[in-house]
Amino acid sequence: GIQVEQSPPDLILQEGANSTLRCNFSDSVNNLQWFHQNPWGQLINLFYIPSGTKQNGRLSATTVATERYSLLYISSSQTTDSGVYFCAHNNAGNMLTFGGGTRLMVKP
Template sequence: GIQVEQSPPDLILQEGANSTLRCNFSDSVNNLQWFHQNPWGQLINLFYIPSGTKQNGRLSATTVATERYSLLYISSSQTTDSGVYFCAGDNSGGYQKVTFGTGTKLQVIP
């Protein structure tokens, strides 16, 4: 199966700072998604972004499928952005097996 590496593994930000999270895939992927897991464990789908760029408020994501990576940008970070960010994708033609990345644990301090 595909390997999904995320960087950095841990990140501490001052409130108001910007950051970029990266996701690298070992093979081409379909259905690339970004998730945020809050401190209570709930996973929220942030972006479905198999290619191109999308923006949602202070968050934006870019996927360069040909180079097998995706980026998540967080601007003007807030304490509520704390948690773990996962990217995930599948490369199973016809049978969807989603593989999750290793995660980036973000802590935003006031």
């Protein structure tokens, strides 16, 4: 099946810094989502972005399916951005499959 690699696995930022999280895929993807799992364990939908670019406040995402990657940008990070960020896509069986996640800690 399609392999999903997220990078970096861990990231520590000072509040106010910007960051880019990446998902690489072993094959082209036709469906992609970004989620934030907050420190309480809730999975929060950030973007449904099979292709193109979307922005929501300080967050934006870009997916280039034909080049097998998606990026999540976090600008002016805040402590509330801490948690784990997952990308997920449809595998060959059309099941939503998750990457390993990027664990982000934003320090005040």
